[in-house]
Amino acid sequence: MEQCRPFVVTIASEKGGVGKTTLATNLAVYLKALNEDLPVTIVSFDNHFSVDNMFAIGPRRGASVAGLLRNEDPVGLAHLGEYGVQYLASERHLSPPDDDPLRLRTLLAQSTLGGILIIDTRPVIDYFTRNALAAADLLIIPVKDRPSLVNAPAILDVFVAADGNPEHAWLLPSLIDARLKLRNNIGMQEFLTFSGRERGFQVLDLCIAKSPKVESLTTGLSSRIYPILTHARGTIVHQQFRQLADFVLAEERQRPAQPVLKALQPLSPGRLRRLQRKCPLCGSSIQSEAVHYWHDQRSRRRGALHRRCLDQIFGDDTLADWQDQGASLLYCDLDNAGVSGDADEAILRLLDRHGEEIQTRPIQVGAGSNFEKILVAMTGRSVGDFFRERLFIDLVAAPLSEELSDPRYQTFHTLRRMILRHQTSGDTI
Structure with a gap:
């Protein structure tokens, strides 16, 4: 059987608090719900354990994301979690195995994982973020305000330097409070969309709204985190994630793996x-x-x-x-x-x-x-x-x-x- 490389979606921002992990975890749930036959896997290089707290079934952790950078096939590392999503357990202390920013891309090119792989990153451009960006087929950069927009070019520069196509990188206005108005009664989504395009970015024609209901899903007394799909269907955010998942599925259908990357899959690292x-x-x-x-x-x-x-x-x-x-x-x-x-x-x-x-x-x-x-x-x-x-x-x-x-x-x-x-x-x- 021909090897099937996963379609990699990387969620990245140099700013914390822009909703990266909420985006990554809920996007995985919506993708699986929209296409039950599609393998969906999520990993996080951050150490907040949000992925584990949403997808783990029982107390057993299983293999962690550390194995992904030790030449171990992710097929053997990923374990089935809640909502049909596969995941790799988070790791509190991750150490770079080398200084190769293309290591993850090379390993995934030889993997039969298939489907869609979502990578949640740290709010810093380090070894792990560089590897996640180099491996990305689709890059989503969440921005919620001017500081996060100003930092977005640094993420794009790393992506492009690793041969990423700028046409496959998108800004996504995130955690937008519709009540907040700037000068001349301009809303934050409108400001971020205009300013992002003025800076040469592609900006998605949707946003993820700020919602007290959604925020409550991660702040309960229990460590368990619940998805928007099952616990916040009555919010506008539910429809917004549905639209985002439709966009990602369309991108995955339109763009197979790059020819040279596919041809180089059988070669030794x-x-x-x-x-x-x-x-x-x-x-x-x-x-x-x-x-x-x-x-x-x-x-x-x-x-x-x-x-x-x-x-x-x-x-x-x-x-x-x-x-x-x-x-x-x-x-x-x-x-x-x-x-x-x-x-x-x-x-x-x-x-x-x-x-x-x-x-x-x-x-x-x-x-x-x-x-x-x-x-x-x-x-x-x-x-x-x-x-x-x-x-x-x-x-x-x-x-x-x-x-x-x-x-x-x-x-x-x-x-x-x-x-x-x-x-x-x-x-x-």
Whole structure:
């Protein structure tokens, strides 16, 4: 059976008290009620235990959210809770297992959890929030006032930096008191909608109202928290959550998993580590087209170049000429660059599939050239910081999923290691 990656909805805000957890928990209940056959799972990186208090059946906690970042399949971690919603228990003391902001996205790409996964985040941009944002297919940012609106761009910036599409991020006016009026009799929802769109955000055409009845569901003498669907159906908030759930279901139906992410699902996490998902020249995301795989020896970063971008660097016919000569690998040697030299010239070596050198030529690095631009993007360093750089580019294009799979991956890196050994020993390539 084909692996089914979950559609991830992340609820995030840098401000506390905007209703993130109320949104996340009740959205899960409404999604399940509207589609009983759809698996709905919720996790929270916050330590308030609201998820447990709404969904836990009996005193047994079960597996916690900590396992989600320990390479454990969420299918085995999630347990069925109240209202048919699956959940992972909260954890009071969460520690980052590494410094990889894409760890959760990589793990979920290989999971068969399916359905919709809702992630409730902390009111701070930390390791866990960054991972939740990087994994999101849909981002909802609740805002209730001007301070929370001012902080919203920070959340969006992290989402976009992790290859998130701004068109999949929405502001949601939350905890809105309809009685409150600003200057010129403007309501808070109207102010947040206008101001959010003026700042370039998409804003949902609905809000979640402030309701004493809803607030009472979380402030009783018992630790149990009750959902709006069962205990506040007579409020306007009930209809608002119904509309929000309809919106999320429509988004889930319209947008399957990204092609490249789906193609990379069977790969080991090690091959996806430090993988740059955008072309270093044009900056657009790598999808399922044939591309040229590259590897930076010093930083261990790796990624792919579009064929058109490689032609733009070296000329339209150059790559074809190289391939006619039997070249399959381009090795870039920057021994005389940056702090070790003038940073104005690099040596390009063309090699065949056996590692035999076909041609050597110099290339200018500085003066804002396209070649300088891709070197900076590939290495993550400025030209002045270059020191004995070694870059490898596969001249035979293939989809990125194929480049990262055997036998191509093993062939590329076997040839790379052979070249480095020859250079270390002082032999000619």
